Amino acid sequence: MKPTSKKKIRRGYRGQTLSAKSSLCSLDMGVSVLPQSSMAFVKVASLSRLAPGSVMEASAGGDYYAICNVEGRISALAGTCPHRGGPLGQGAIHGGNLVCPWHAWEFDCRTGAHDYNPGLTVSTFPVQVSGDDILIDIP
Numbered sequence: 001m002k003p004t005s006k007k008k009i010r011r012g013y014r015g016q017t018l019s020a021k022s023s024l025c026s027l028d029m030g031v032s033v034l035p036q037s038s039m040a041f042v043k044v045a046s047l048s049r050l051a052p053g054s055v056m057e058a059s060a061g062g063d064y065y066a067i068c069n070v071e072g073r074i075s076a077l078a079g080t081c082p083h084r085g086g087p088l089g090q091g092a093i094h095g096g097n098l099v100c101p102w103h104a105w106e107f108d109c110r111t112g113a114h115d116y117n118p119g120l121t122v123s124t125f126p127v128q129v130s131g132d133d134i135l136i137d138i139p
């Protein structure tokens with residue numbers, strides 16, 4: 001039997017499924033609500049390898065994160081861009097924003113909010129720095 005409709009499935013750069021709806025309205029990527037009891041701080045990076053004004057990609061628990069250093073303030077965002085699934089951890093820092101390397105969408109490193117559409121966000125994660133270790137609170 002032939003399907004009656006074709007559903008377009010978009011994929012991010014790691015093959016994850018993205019919303020088939022308008023990407024400007026897509027809030028299904030990088031947004032998560034987590035029960036407090038399931039979270040734990042995990043080392044994801046070394047502070048000595050993250051100079052001020054830079055971002056690095058980290059992975060933990062099968063997910064990717066963008067670890068940002070804005071003038072010494074460390075923050076962690078989900079590593080997949082809600083636009084088309086670009087690798088945010090391979091982007092750049094512009095002012096206090098993280099810039100996606102694919103189409104230059106920018107997100108506030110502290111809040112995860114898109115610079116032109118604050119209703120569009122990527123998840124942020126609590127960060128601890130212990131000595132040279134950068135730890136983030138992940139599910």
Ligand code: FES
Nearest residue numbers: 081084086100103
């Ligand atoms: S994938 Fe297009 S701006 Fe990030």
